[in-house]
Amino acid sequence: MNNIILLSNVKYDGVTSLPVFDIEYLDIKIDLEKYDSLIFTSKNAIYALDKLNMPWEKLDSYAIAEKTSNILKKYNSKVVFTGTHSHGDEFAYELIPLLKNKKVLYVKGEKSVSKLFNILKDNKINIDELTVYKTICSKKEFKAPSLHSIIIFTSPSCIKCFFDKIAWNETYKAIVIGKTTAKYMPKNIEYKISPIQSIDSCIELAKKFQ
Numbered sequence: 723m724n725n726i727i728l729l730s731n732v733k734y735d736g737v738t739s740l741p742v743f744d745i746e747y748l749d750i751k752i753d754l755e756k757y758d759s760l761i762f763t764s765k766n767a768i769y770a771l772d773k774l775n776m777p778w779e780k781l782d783s784y785a786i787a788e789k790t791s792n793i794l795k796k797y798n799s800k801v802v803f804t805g806t807h808s809h810g811d812e813f814a815y816e817l818i819p820l821l822k823n824k825k826v827l828y829v830k831g832e833k834s835v836s837k838l839f840n841i842l843k844d845n846k847i848n849i850d851e852l853t854v855y856k857t858i859c860s861k862k863e864f865k866a867p868s869l870h871s872i873i874i875f876t877s878p879s880c881i882k883c884f885f886d887k888i889a890w891n892e893t894y895k896a897i898v899i900g901k902t903t904a905k906y907m908p909k910n911i912e913y914k915i916s917p918i919q920s921i922d923s924c925i926e927l928a929k930k931f932q
Contacts, residue, residue, distance in 0.1 A: 723871070725738055725867065725868050725869050725870070726742065726871070726872045726874065726925065726928045726932070727867045727872065727873045727874065728742050728874045728876070728919070728921065728925070729741070729743075729873065729874060729875055729876060729880040729883075730862040730874075730876055730882055732921065732925035734921070736810050736896070737928075740864060740867070740886050741858055741860060742842060742859065742860055742864065742880060742883040742887070743857050743859050743879050743880065743883045744857070744858050744859075745766050745769075745770075745855055745856075745857060745858075746855060746856050746857075746858055746912065747769070747773050747854065747855050748770065748853065748855055749774075749854065750774060750839065750852065750854055752765070752774075752776075752778050752827075752852055753844060754777065754778055754781065754827070754891060756782060756825060757825050757826065757827045757850075758781060758782060758825055758826075759781060759783075759784060759802075759821060759825070759826045759827070759828075759830065759912035760778060760781050760782070760783050760784065760796065760825055760827050760828075760829055761817070761822045761827070761828040761838070761849075762784070762785050762786065762791045762825070762829055762897065763790070763810055763813065763828075763830065763834075763835045763836070763838065764782060764786075764790070764830065764831055765793050765830060766854075766855050766871065767790070767792060767828075767829040767830055767831065767854055767855065767867050768790070768793050768794060768797065768799075769855075770829075770854035770855040771829050771854055771879040771894075772797060774854070779797055779798050779799045779800070779829075780797070780800070781800065782800050782801045782802045782803045782819075783800055783802065784801075784802065784803045784805075784811065784817060784820070785801055785803070785804045785805065785811045786803075786804075786805045786919065787804065787805055787808040787897060787919060788804060788920075789920055790804075791804040795892050796827070796876075797858055802820075803816075803817070803926055804821055805817075808900065808918060808920065809900055809901060809902060809919060810834075810835070810836020810837070810838040811836050811837050811838065811841060811902075812917050813836075813838060814836070814838040814841035814842050815835070815841065816846070817842060818841075818845045818847065821841060821842065821849070822847070824847075824848065825848050826842070826847060826848060826849040826858060827849070827850050827851070827852055827853040828842075828849055828852070829852050829854055829856070830848070830851055830852070830853055831853065831856060832853050832854070832855070832856035832877065833878065835877075835878050835900055835902045835903065835905075835906070839851050843930045845910060851872045857877070857879040859879075859882065859883035859886055860883065861885075863887070863912055864874040864888060866888050866891070866893065867888070867891075867922075868925075869892075869893045869894075870893045870894070870895075871893070871894055871895075872895045872896075872897060872928040872931050872932070873894055873895070873896055873897070874897045874898075874899070874901045874911075874918075874921070874924045874925070874928060875896060875898045875899065875903060875905055875907070876921060876924070878897070878902075878903055878904070878906040880903075881906045881907060881908075882906070883902070885908065887932060890908070890911060894914075895914075895928075895931050896911055896912065896914070897913065897915075897916060897918065897924050897927050897928050898913050898914070898915050899913050899915075899919055899920070899921070899924055900915065900916065901915060901918050911926070914927060
């Protein structure tokens with residue numbers, strides 16, 4: 723059976739986790755009283771904001787997908803909308819009619835691959851963005867995955883950090899979590915895009931290759 727490699731520190735049964743990057747949370751000061759709505763497209767943005775010890779849970783939260791929404795609910799956040807497309811640009815267009823006349827803060831990582839902020843800004847949404855974490859490639863050395871491994875890429879950072887350290891083998895198969903991340907894959911490598919932008923969906927797709 724082929725080995726499924728998930729480029730993340732998250733553990734899943736039957737899957738080997740290979741954390742090729744680390745998350746660094748930033749120490750930020752911001753007046754949340756200026757806002758009534760928060761946008762989240764990443765679980766790490768939730769964890770980072772919570773570390774700042776601000777009463778962010780009182781504000782309305784808009785989550786890109788069910789996974790993000792579920793994490794927000796664990797923090798007793800007021801989740802008022804969960805996206806249905808799981809991709810940043812499509813999520814932005816879902817939000818436009820919901821955010822009219824609101825003061826919005828988009829809580830994000832340092833590297834954002836979607837055009838969500840610009841789309842909302844261009845559509846006259848009163849929005850600011852706040853970078854609360856950044857992704858850095860792990861300084862650890864990694865063994866190359868075994869031949870015929872199925873490798874799951876969950877972000878552009880995964881792609882960069884993996885290929886900085888490991889040479890691609892023609893026996894590997896690649897699965898990418900979404901269309902935006904896929905744009906960062908090397909041109910010479912074939913891949914499959916998960917039909918749903920979630921790690922669970924990526925793993926289900928990987929199992930079909932085994």
